[in-house]
Amino acid sequence: MSKPKARISFTVDGKKCSAAPGQTILQAAKDNGIYIPALCRWEGFKPAGACRVCTVRVGGRYMAACTQPVTDGMAVENDVPDLQDMRKALIEMLFVEGNHMCPTCEKSGNCELQALAYRFLMLVPRFPFQFPARRVEPAGKKILLEHNRCIKCLRCVRGVRTRDNKAVFGTLRRSRDKKISVDQVLASALTDKQARQAMDRCPVGSILKKEVGFAVPIGRRKYDKEPIGSDVEKARG
Amino acid sequence: MSKPVVATASLAGCFGCHMSFLDIDERILTLIDLVEFNKSPIDDIKTFTKPVDIGIIEGGCCNSENVEVLREFRKHCQVLISLGECAIMGGLPAMRNAIPVRECLEEAYFHSPTIDPSEPKIMPGDEDLPIILDKVLPLHEIVKIDAFLPGCPPSADLIWKALTSLLEGKPLDLSYNLVKFD
Ligand code: SF4
Numbered sequence: 001m002s003k004p005k006a007r008i009s010f011t012v013d014g015k016k017c018s019a020a021p022g023q024t025i026l027q028a029a030k031d032n033g034i035y036i037p038a039l040c041r042w043e044g045f046k047p048a049g050a051c052r053v054c055t056v057r058v059g060g061r062y063m064a065a066c067t068q069p070v071t072d073g074m075a076v077e078n079d080v081p082d083l084q085d086m087r088k089a090l091i092e093m094l095f096v097e098g099n100h101m102c103p104t105c106e107k108s109g110n111c112e113l114q115a116l117a118y119r120f121l122m123l124v125p126r127f128p129f130q131f132p133a134r135r136v137e138p139a140g141k142k143i144l145l146e147h148n149r150c151i152k153c154l155r156c157v158r159g160v161r162t163r164d165n166k167a168v169f170g171t172l173r174r175s176r177d178k179k180i181s182v183d184q185v186l187a188s189a190l191t192d193k194q195a196r197q198a199m200d201r202c203p204v205g206s207i208l209k210k211e212v213g214f215a216v217p218i219g220r221r222k223y224d225k226e227p228i229g230s231d232v233e234k235a236r237g
Numbered sequence: 238m239s240k241p242v243v244a245t246a247s248l249a250g251c252f253g254c255h256m257s258f259l260d261i262d263e264r265i266l267t268l269i270d271l272v273e274f275n276k277s278p279i280d281d282i283k284t285f286t287k288p289v290d291i292g293i294i295e296g297g298c299c300n301s302e303n304v305e306v307l308r309e310f311r312k313h314c315q316v317l318i319s320l321g322e323c324a325i326m327g328g329l330p331a332m333r334n335a336i337p338v339r340e341c342l343e344e345a346y347f348h349s350p351t352i353d354p355s356e357p358k359i360m361p362g363d364e365d366l367p368i369i370l371d372k373v374l375p376l377h378e379i380v381k382i383d384a385f386l387p388g389c390p391p392s393a394d395l396i397w398k399a400l401t402s403l404l405e406g407k408p409l410d411l412s413y414n415l416v417k418f419d
């Protein structure tokens with residue numbers, strides 16, 4: 001049996017790249033200085049393939065770059081007009097599906113959904129607004145769950161745990177009725193640091209730490225000056 | 238040749254977009270050389286007196302009067318622009334959209350902390366008052382809108398750039414720092 005290669009080569013939009021075997025397309029592209037937009041992904045968590053914003057095309061097939069491993073000789077399409085427009089449409093869908101009043105949102109300027117909308121220069125969603133009836137749910141002593149803004153990326157379900165490794169968040173129902181649920185007792189047991197982490201892991205303003213907010217002035221927030229993904233692209237030089 | 242004509246209106250908005258418009262500062266002197274204003278709170282002309290080239294509307298539609306004004310703008314304006322978050326997506330007023338109108342009105346007129354309990358409780362319902370819509374709607378869900386300028390408020394630079402691009406007949410070339418939702 002031949003030994004697996006130490007490095008494999010692939011291309012993204014014709015640009016030669018290399019990867020370690022087993023790496024996902026998204027991770028390998030990032031290591032080569034190529035940004036593939038994604039929302040539900042969080043480095044270190046098991047990929048969920050939930051948001052599909054990272055959809056790329058290989059051999060005419062569409063796949064989620066966050067879950068699909070790179071193979072030797074793979075030719076990935078990423079920055080092409082129809083894929084970019086489909087990603088933009090997905091972002092627009094997330095905007096109309098919830099209630100996103102950015103001017104009133106604690107996460108504005110640091111929000112990944114909003115940052116992607118900026119990157120794609122979204123001026124107005126092409127879909128009708130749904131204005132769903134959702135609520136704000138207190139979650140223990142330290143955090144709030146703002147269901148109006150939840151995009152069901154499942155980052156909290158995958159990555160917010162108590163010290164004894166119990167999941168604080170779960171899901172209820174399915175498909176468009178899917179809803180994030182929170183265990184009130186476990187949420188109350190979160191330390192300040194864990195509560196802060198939970199807020200940071202949520203890509204949008206759905207998990208909020210109580211009694212803070214609007215702490216960073218406009219102009220100094222994460223995405224005020226540079227588009228999301230700039231760090232990846234800068235690494236390419 | 239006569240100057241292009243501009244009209245503006247504030248529907249269910251806070252007037253912040255118009256204030257941001259005025260934030261173009263001294264460029265307003267250039268603007269009045271370039272265009273003529275018709276119906277607008279800026280010059281206080283109340284009714285259209287001629288066809289308009291560029292209509293700019295801030296705020297979404299929360300009542301029947303808003304819808305009427307919007308339709309009138311659509312009829313008179315060649316190009317109609319949605320200015321700001323409320324015009325584009327309903328904005329802050331749309332926070333009531335998941336609550337039945339009756340409940341909202343009861344909260345405002347019967348239960349709010351500033352209601353004097355010794356006074357009789359009255360909910361205004363005169364037929365001369367505009368009818369409140371079930372939901373606050375963005376403009377483009379009622380009439381065709383030709384351009385969208387987001388922001389709460391949109392920056393003066395964005396408004397200036399959009400207007401000058403239109404007047405010069407150039408496509409609006411947006412940059413990252415001009416597209417913001419807050
Ligand atoms: S979560 Fe993001 S997109 Fe939604 S309202 Fe807040 S800042 Fe805007």
Ligand code: SF4
Pocket residue numbers: 149150151152153154155156157180201202203204206207
């Ligand atoms: S609460 Fe935040 S992290 Fe959890 S699913 Fe919703 S958007 Fe994702």
